[in-house]
Amino acid sequence: MGGMRTDGDGEAHDETGGAAPGDAPESAAKRRPRSRPWHAAVLALVLALAAALLVAVGPSEADAPPDAPTGRRWITDQGGRALVLRGLNTASSAKDDPRGLPWITERDVRREYEGMGSNLVRFLLQWRAVEPRPGAYDDAYLDQVAERVRWYAKRGYRVLLDMHQDVYGPGTSGNGAPRWATESDGLRAERTDPWELGYVEPGALRAFDHFWGNRSASRDLRRHYAEAWRHVARRFADEDAVLGYDLMNEPWGGSVQGPHFEAGPLAALYRQVIKAVRTVDRDHWIFVEPEAVSTNWGLPSALPYFEDPRGDGDRARIGYAPHLYPLPMDLGGGYDGDTARWVDRTLSSWRQQVERTARRLRAPVLLGEYGLNVSLPGALEYVAKVERMAEEMGAGTAYWSNDPGSWAPWDAKGRPTPLLPVLDRPYPRAIAGDPKAYTWDAAARTLRVSWRGRADINGHTEIYLPKRTFPRGGRVTGAAVVKWDAGARVLTVRSVPGDQAVTVTPKP
Numbered sequence: 001m002g003g004m005r006t007d008g009d010g011e012a013h014d015e016t017g018g019a020a021p022g023d024a025p026e027s028a029a030k031r032r033p034r035s036r037p038w039h040a041a042v043l044a045l046v047l048a049l050a051a052a053l054l055v056a057v058g059p060s061e062a063d064a065p066p067d068a069p070t071g072r073r074w075i076t077d078q079g080g081r082a083l084v085l086r087g088l089n090t091a092s093s094a095k096d097d098p099r100g101l102p103w104i105t106e107r108d109v110r111r112e113y114e115g116m117g118s119n120l121v122r123f124l125l126q127w128r129a130v131e132p133r134p135g136a137y138d139d140a141y142l143d144q145v146a147e148r149v150r151w152y153a154k155r156g157y158r159v160l161l162d163m164h165q166d167v168y169g170p171g172t173s174g175n176g177a178p179r180w181a182t183e184s185d186g187l188r189a190e191r192t193d194p195w196e197l198g199y200v201e202p203g204a205l206r207a208f209d210h211f212w213g214n215r216s217a218s219r220d221l222r223r224h225y226a227e228a229w230r231h232v233a234r235r236f237a238d239e240d241a242v243l244g245y246d247l248m249n250e251p252w253g254g255s256v257q258g259p260h261f262e263a264g265p266l267a268a269l270y271r272q273v274i275k276a277v278r279t280v281d282r283d284h285w286i287f288v289e290p291e292a293v294s295t296n297w298g299l300p301s302a303l304p305y306f307e308d309p310r311g312d313g314d315r316a317r318i319g320y321a322p323h324l325y326p327l328p329m330d331l332g333g334g335y336d337g338d339t340a341r342w343v344d345r346t347l348s349s350w351r352q353q354v355e356r357t358a359r360r361l362r363a364p365v366l367l368g369e370y371g372l373n374v375s376l377p378g379a380l381e382y383v384a385k386v387e388r389m390a391e392e393m394g395a396g397t398a399y400w401s402n403d404p405g406s407w408a409p410w411d412a413k414g415r416p417t418p419l420l421p422v423l424d425r426p427y428p429r430a431i432a433g434d435p436k437a438y439t440w441d442a443a444a445r446t447l448r449v450s451w452r453g454r455a456d457i458n459g460h461t462e463i464y465l466p467k468r469t470f471p472r473g474g475r476v477t478g479a480a481v482v483k484w485d486a487g488a489r490v491l492t493v494r495s496v497p498g499d500q501a502v503t504v505t506p507k508p
């Protein structure tokens with residue numbers, strides 16, 4: 001769960017008074033943050049979680065060397081090239097938009113590509129907009145979504161359709177679920193600050209309990225959800241620019257939590273939706289998310305392996321799309337002092353837990369959300385660190401979010417924020433072979449990409465080179481240049497069977 005602010009207003013709301021969870025309760029008290037009642041509760045939680053983490057991770061495993069990306073699964077394109085996907089969430093504004101659409105125009109998509117060379121967008125959908133009345137789907141809405149998918153497609157993006165919810169739906173002061181699917185039995189569900197506390201409002205808990213079947217509802221809400229997904233998948237089945245479907249944003253179990261939730265009702269719903277989607281779309285990727293409240297903070301997930309009706313092994317296309325919001329940052333902290341120390345610990349346990357779950361799921365990893373108010377101390381360093389970690393893991397990233405403001409690469413007046421150059425990183429968009437590693441060394445201005453080329457892969461390796469770091473393009477060693485597209489800033493290098501290691505530095 002993430003920071004306490006509102007996107008879109010262009011302002012920072014750092015209301016925490018800077019209490020870092022790394023502080024012992026004593027010193028936190030001494031510092032007297034502008035205290036809010038939830039601080040105490042959250043601090044208690046932090047301590048409980050720290051204890052849980054030690055049990056979950058264990059010191060010996062925490063010290064194990066990181067795995068290289070080799071041997072893991074990759075998202076591939078039609079020719080079999082491994083894709084490295086990087087981009088933004090678009091957009092939080094869709095949650096409150098009456099039509100459920102993000103604020104963007106096609107010009108904004110162009111500006112984004114030119115500014116940071118993204119090839120991925122995590123595009124927010126709302127169940128309420130897909131199925132405004134029980135069993136009735138709004139195809140005009142999906143047409144609008146399809147138009148936006150085409151804007152991205154023109155620039156070589158892949159679109160991940162994310163069925164977003166926070167705090168269930170508008171009927172419980174959240175977003176996502178239609179009102180007709182919100183059975184909160186008249187219990188209170190007020191908008192909270194921070195918004196995450198809305199999850200424990202009695203009305204929200206009750207609505208989730210009805211949804212998951214922890215309590216019987218007046219209709220089969222999960223069947224409606226699966227059918228809504230089937231409808232969306234049918235609409236986009238032939239759309240090559242669509243990467244796939246992110247089945248549910250940050251699932252929350254109501255009164256059933258943790259492993260009971262993830263291996264229970266959540267896994268059951270995923271199986272149901274996977275089955276429904278596969279009756280109409282055999283090919284796109286299907287991404288599952290863990291329970292957010294644990295994974296976001298670096299705790300383990302109990303999600304089980306999901307069979308893909310397409311087949312198993314390399315045929316399966318189930319992906320894993322967890323989020324990352326270290327708890328100190330949930331409290332509004334930046335990345336400095338004690339907070340940075342605790343954030344670092346979260347990063348290493350997050351990585352370990354995510355890799356462990358991905359192995360169990362036999363799924364590639366896509367970091368579906370991470371982000372913070374980038375005007376906080378150390379924030380840019382944190383972003384660079386997460387991007388580096390994702391490189392090491394061979395994982396794609398979708399930063400939260402593109403809504404103009406203090407978290408975003410552009411502010412409300414359309415001016416680039418200091419985040420933009422940090423996100424505008426050189427990277428291999430597609431690797432024609434089995435990737436070994438890719439790293440951008442910013443200090444040495446060197447991008448290294450290595451892979452094992454295979455005869456059965458179509459196409460060559462494509463590398464995005466930003467204007468700000470490679471103004472005249474790149475000088476390549478280790479492979480022949482096929483083409484340099486100075487407009488799109490994409491360098492294509494020849495891939496041949498066998499081991500290849502390519503180094504790209506700026507042309508003098």
Ligand code: IDC
Nearest residue numbers: 001002003005006007092166195249250325
């Ligand atoms: C946040 C928005 C904020 C909005 C809130 C509730 O930035 O403006 O008020 O949602 O709708 C998540 C969620 C994502 C959150 C994001 C940042 O998936 O919807 O957006 N976040 O708080 N999980 C952790 C953090």
